[in-house]
Amino acid sequence: MKKVCENWRDALPAGIWGPQHFEEFAARAASVAAEVIRVKTIAEIPDVLSQLVQNVSAKKIVMTENRYVKAAGLIDLFKSMQIETYTSGPDIRAHCDTADLGLSAVEFGIAETGSVCQDAYAVEDRLVSTLPPIHAVFLNSNYILPSIESAVEVFSNVFERGYLSLITGPSRTADIERVLTIGVHGPSRFIIIAVDEEVAGGEA
Amino acid sequence: MTANNRNIRQEIKEKLNDEVLRGALGRFAEAYPISRAKAYENVEDFEALREQIKQVKLATVANIEAVSDRFEAEATKRGAKVFRAKDGNALKEYLLNLCREKGVKRIVKSKSMASEEIHLNHDLEAAGLHVKETDLGEWIIALAGHKPSHMVMPAIHLNRQQVAEYFSKELQEDIPPEIPLMVQVARQTLREEFLQADMGISGANFGVAENGAIALFTNEGNARLATSVPRIHVVIIGYEKLIPTLKDAVPIMRTLPRNATAQLMTSYMTMISGTTPTMVKVCEEWVEQEKELHIILFDNGRLDAAKDEKFKEIYQCVRCASCLNVCPVYTLVGGHVYGHIYAGGIGAILTAFLNSMGDFEKINELCIGCRRCTEICPGKIQIPDLIEELRARAVKAHGLPASVKMVFENVLANRKVFHTLLRFASIGQKPFQSGRLIRHLPLFLAGMTKDRSLPAITDKPLRDRVAKLSRKPENPSKRIAFFAGCSTDFVFPEVGEAVYKVLQDLNMEVVFPEAQSCCGKPVLGMGDKETTKRIAKQNIEAFEAAQPDVILTACPTCTETWHITYADLFKDDPEWSSRAAALAAKTREFTSLVAEEYKKAGRLNKTGGGIKVTYHDSCHMKRALGIHEQPRKLLEAADGYELVEMKDCDKCCGMAGAFGVKYTDLSMPILKQKLANIKDTGTDLVAVACPACLMQIQGGLDKQLPNVKVKHVAEIIAENLDKKQE
Ligand code: SF4
Numbered sequence: 036m037k038k039v040c041e042n043w044r045d046a047l048p049a050g051i052w053g054p055q056h057f058e059e060f061a062a063r064a065a066s067v068a069a070e071v072i073r074v075k076t077i078a079e080i081p082d083v084l085s086q087l088v089q090n091v092s093a094k095k096i097v098m099t100e101n102r103y104v105k106a107a108g109l110i111d112l113f114k115s116m117q118i119e120t121y122t123s124g125p126d127i128r129a130h131c132d133t134a135d136l137g138l139s140a141v142e143f144g145i146a147e148t149g150s151v152c153q154d155a156y157a158v159e160d161r162l163v164s165t166l167p168p169i170h171a172v173f174l175n176s177n178y179i180l181p182s183i184e185s186a187v188e189v190f191s192n193v194f195e196r197g198y199l200s201l202i203t204g205p206s207r208t209a210d211i212e213r214v215l216t217i218g219v220h221g222p223s224r225f226i227i228i229a230v231d232e233e234v235a236g237g238e239a
Numbered sequence: 240m241t242a243n244n245r246n247i248r249q250e251i252k253e254k255l256n257d258e259v260l261r262g263a264l265g266r267f268a269e270a271y272p273i274s275r276a277k278a279y280e281n282v283e284d285f286e287a288l289r290e291q292i293k294q295v296k297l298a299t300v301a302n303i304e305a306v307s308d309r310f311e312a313e314a315t316k317r318g319a320k321v322f323r324a325k326d327g328n329a330l331k332e333y334l335l336n337l338c339r340e341k342g343v344k345r346i347v348k349s350k351s352m353a354s355e356e357i358h359l360n361h362d363l364e365a366a367g368l369h370v371k372e373t374d375l376g377e378w379i380i381a382l383a384g385h386k387p388s389h390m391v392m393p394a395i396h397l398n399r400q401q402v403a404e405y406f407s408k409e410l411q412e413d414i415p416p417e418i419p420l421m422v423q424v425a426r427q428t429l430r431e432e433f434l435q436a437d438m439g440i441s442g443a444n445f446g447v448a449e450n451g452a453i454a455l456f457t458n459e460g461n462a463r464l465a466t467s468v469p470r471i472h473v474v475i476i477g478y479e480k481l482i483p484t485l486k487d488a489v490p491i492m493r494t495l496p497r498n499a500t501a502q503l504m505t506s507y508m509t510m511i512s513g514t515t516p517t518m519v520k521v522c523e524e525w526v527e528q529e530k531e532l533h534i535i536l537f538d539n540g541r542l543d544a545a546k547d548e549k550f551k552e553i554y555q556c557v558r559c560a561s562c563l564n565v566c567p568v569y570t571l572v573g574g575h576v577y578g579h580i581y582a583g584g585i586g587a588i589l590t591a592f593l594n595s596m597g598d599f600e601k602i603n604e605l606c607i608g609c610r611r612c613t614e615i616c617p618g619k620i621q622i623p624d625l626i627e628e629l630r631a632r633a634v635k636a637h638g639l640p641a642s643v644k645m646v647f648e649n650v651l652a653n654r655k656v657f658h659t660l661l662r663f664a665s666i667g668q669k670p671f672q673s674g675r676l677i678r679h680l681p682l683f684l685a686g687m688t689k690d691r692s693l694p695a696i697t698d699k700p701l702r703d704r705v706a707k708l709s710r711k712p713e714n715p716s717k718r719i720a721f722f723a724g725c726s727t728d729f730v731f732p733e734v735g736e737a738v739y740k741v742l743q744d745l746n747m748e749v750v751f752p753e754a755q756s757c758c759g760k761p762v763l764g765m766g767d768k769e770t771t772k773r774i775a776k777q778n779i780e781a782f783e784a785a786q787p788d789v790i791l792t793a794c795p796t797c798t799e800t801w802h803i804t805y806a807d808l809f810k811d812d813p814e815w816s817s818r819a820a821a822l823a824a825k826t827r828e829f830t831s832l833v834a835e836e837y838k839k840a841g842r843l844n845k846t847g848g849g850i851k852v853t854y855h856d857s858c859h860m861k862r863a864l865g866i867h868e869q870p871r872k873l874l875e876a877a878d879g880y881e882l883v884e885m886k887d888c889d890k891c892c893g894m895a896g897a898f899g900v901k902y903t904d905l906s907m908p909i910l911k912q913k914l915a916n917i918k919d920t921g922t923d924l925v926a927v928a929c930p931a932c933l934m935q936i937q938g939g940l941d942k943q944l945p946n947v948k949v950k951h952v953a954e955i956i957a958e959n960l961d962k963k964q965e
Contacts, residue, residue, distance in 0.1 A: 037515075037516060063503065067502070067503075067506075124518060124525070124527050125518065125524065125525035125526065125527075127518075128518035128525045129525055132430065132434060145504075147281060147503065148503040148504040149503070149504075150504050150508070155509075156515060156516075157516065158467060158515070158516045158517050158518055158527065161463060161467040162467065162468075162518075164463075165460055165463045165464055165467065166464075183489060183492050183493050183504075184489050184493075187485055187486055187488060187489050187492065188486070190485050190510070191484070191485045191486055194450060194452065194485060194510070194512065195450060195512070196317045196450065196451075196512040196513040197511075197512060197513070197515060198466075198509070198510070198511050198512075198515045199509070199510045200463070200507060200508065200509045200510075201504060201507070201508040201509075202506065202507060203502075203503070203504040203505065203506050203507075203508070204506050205506065206458065206459055206460040206506055206507075207458045207459070207506055208375045208376075208422060208458060208459050209392070209458075209500070210374070210375040210376035210379065210392060210393075210394055211375070211379070211394070211397075211399055211402050211418050211421060211422070212263065212398055212399055212418065213263070213266075213267060213270075213392065213395065214418050216418055216419055216422045218422070218423075218426070219375055219422055219425065219426055219458075219459035219460060219461070220373065220426060220429065220430070220433070220459045220460040220461045220463075220464055221459065221460025221463065221464075221506070221507070222460075
């Protein structure tokens with residue numbers, strides 16, 4: 036899968052990112068209807084996912100094969116739960132529209148706005164994050180930048196070409212009578228699973 | 240768009256009677272400033288951000304060729320095809336060829352104002368293509384066959400029942416007017432469109448020269464789908480959206496969502512640089528392919544604007560539409576009366592450049608120059624000044640109507656004739672009984688209207704009273720030449736008397752140069768620069784001869800005219816411009832000078848008291864002169880008075896020069912709002928520091944709140960002096 040940057044952790048500007056911004060990040064994200072679940076270790080991820088899958092009665096999942104998915108053994112988990120799971124590009128394209136849940140990894144969070152940054156160069160990332168009604172992402176809870184300005188500083192260093200997104204809460208509209216309504220073309224639920232433990236490699 | 244047979248007054252009337260529209264805009268105008276302020280709670284310095292945007296755009300527009308060359312080169316290097324479209328026809332031809340060549344049949348669009356500018360959908364459909372708008376609001380107005388009535392919320396003029404009707408008609412089934420349900424219907428219907436589309440067309444919020452990237456801010460997610468699912472992506476981006484580097488995007492990213500929708504960030508902010516992979520079906524199999532990316536750099540008048548000393552300012556616009564949200568006129572009538580797709584003051588300007596000057600001339604008077612937009616615009620655009628300049632150019636090109644020209648040249652430019660006429664007016668002589676002539680005079684003595692009475696012209700103007708008022712102190716601290724302005728001279732001479740009293744009490748000598756006339760602003764407001772120059776010269780000569788230390792006015796518009804306008808008028812005439820500049824340096828506004836002197840004398844101390852007074856900020860006083868503390872300080876220092884702030888104290892009262900009389904229908908609802916806010920303060924006295932506001936509010940109070948009085952600040956402190964002397 037293509038990436039704008041192979042190692043986002045190294046691209047974060049030294050000295051200004053860290054878990055000290057997490058609280059503000061989480062509060063801002065929650066205020067725009069993102070759901071934030073924080074866990075300490077990778078080992079807790081399977082539990083979080085199996086609960087989520089049961090809660091929403093997911094039968095079909097599309098996801099990118101990111102490092103969290105691998106480290107937490109999610110492919111096997113979903114298999115054991117007898118959930119259809121698709122991870123290859125062609126399969127994702129064929130099933131993203133009917134999947135109940137999309138799973139992907141994001142690179143860092145921004146405290147100022149409660150946004151997460153997704154390296155979306157790969158089409159798989161864009162499809163799993165936009166078409167299913169629920170999108171859940173993995174984020175390392177240490178990788179939080181304080182501001183838009185610091186995020187753009189990172190982009191300035193690494194964004195040679197490709198596709199980058201800031202995602203801030205679920206899809207929304209206020210186009211009818213200015214009434215805020217969640218879930219238009221994109222997902223109606225946006226869940227951030229923030230993991231304190233570093234996943235080996237640092238690369239997304 | 241045939242502009243010239245439009246009946247603007249009729250259209251305005253219809254909009255004012257459109258309950259749905261009035262309700263929606265009224266609620267929005269109330270809610271917007273509050274939610275916007277909340278979105279800025281974690282921004283330290285909005286002023287610094289907008290200054291950055293201004294500087295970035297100024298630097299870009301000065302080098303627009305180089306920046307666009309770089310953008311093109313970098314995007315091309317990354318696999319994009321860049322096409323520069325001179326106008327709508329060139330753009331359409333390119334796009335139709337592309338569709339033909341690539342076998343495109345179905346197109347999804349995410350919002351692009353530039354494409355609406357040239358009615359692109361119409362031509363694509365005429366060529367047999369299936370085109371769908373996917374932004375919910377854009378889809379709704381496409382179904383309704385309407386133009387957008389707001390740049391960010393295109394369907395704000397419709398309510399849920401109306402939307403449900405359009406949906407039901409389109410889908411041939413009964414759709415109930417429930418918003419969440421309708422949103423789901425849109426999701427399902429448009430989802431199919433995305434999945435089947437061959438091409439996605441998007442706009443761009445900015446384009447970055449250093450890496451050829453374009454950025455999109457959306458909430459619904461339609462831009463992500465339109466740029467990811469179909470095999471071809473076409474971006475339509477106007478030259479004004481280009482910026483040199485990614486870092487230059489920071490102030491835009493921080494202000495655009497906050498100003499546009501009161502969000503810290505939109506749900507999706509996407510940046511795309513070069514071609515990216517997509518999945519394409521080949522022989523029934525999905526395979527990954529590089530998506531085709533076409534970027535159309537759209538000119539359509541923008542490059543001409545870039546070369547224009549004044550109008551290059553439109554490059555600073557980031558299309559947040561917040562100038563509409565605070566505009567007293569837009570929030571009454573909505574976007575459709577502005578004729579084309581761009582609404583509000585900035586819309587009038589964009590329409591002039593991107594559509595036609597003819598369209599502009601129909602709507603330019605809808606800017607009342609209140610300058611609220613200038614406080615909020617992230618690009619720091621001075622919209623009212625640009626509109627005034629456009630008016631001047633229109634007059635230069637086509638001249639004024641003969642009757643107006645006659646009045647300006649023969650009456651206003653000749654003080655004696657003008658003043659004689661005013662004296663006749665005071666005794667109700669012709670031609671003041673017919674409204675025709677009067678409409679173009681600065682006092683707009685159009686008589687009574689239903690909700691407001693206009694004051695009578697005095698039978699003894701200030702100029703006839705000054706001899707009695709003047710007393711020369713032994714050692715005057717300053718020599719003041721008082722510029723009264725028409726309203727104070729001929730309608731409110733008692734304000735002038737109060738000014739004399741207050742200044743003489745400060746041991747100043749006050750003189751009244753007899754040869755002074757109208758400041759000329761009403762003439763300039765109509766775009767007649769030449770007559771304004773003649774008037775300006777008379778005033779400059781009169782005040783040079785008086786040899787004052789200070790030129791003082793008690794009217795913010797006159798102050799502004801002396802301060803800025805005169806020097807600006809003569810900028811190509813070194814002799815007169817230096818004479819104007821010398822006097823500009825001496826010009827002071829009444830409350831600011833008196834507050835300064837009182838402070839020096841230790842007289843600016845808050846006193847308690849039983850008389851409650853509220854203060855209305857004149858638009859020009861607050862936003863053009865930056866004076867808002869001084870009059871309040873003076874009121875608080877006046878013995879026995881207590882200041883009570885009113886809601887929206889700095890919102891226009893609806894007078895705004897000629898507007899208040901010419902567009903009574905529009906002026907009255909604005910005045911009514913002001914009166915309601917006055918009433919809510921529970922005070923019996925309103926203080927103003929502007930004769931035009933005095934006239935408007937007095938007229939409204941007379942008819943609607945007869946127990947409440949309005950006075951000029953000068954009158955209140957002069958009365959206070961009288962009390963003390965008793
Ligand atoms: S003129 Fe200023 S406030 Fe109006 S849309 Fe443009 S950037 Fe926004």
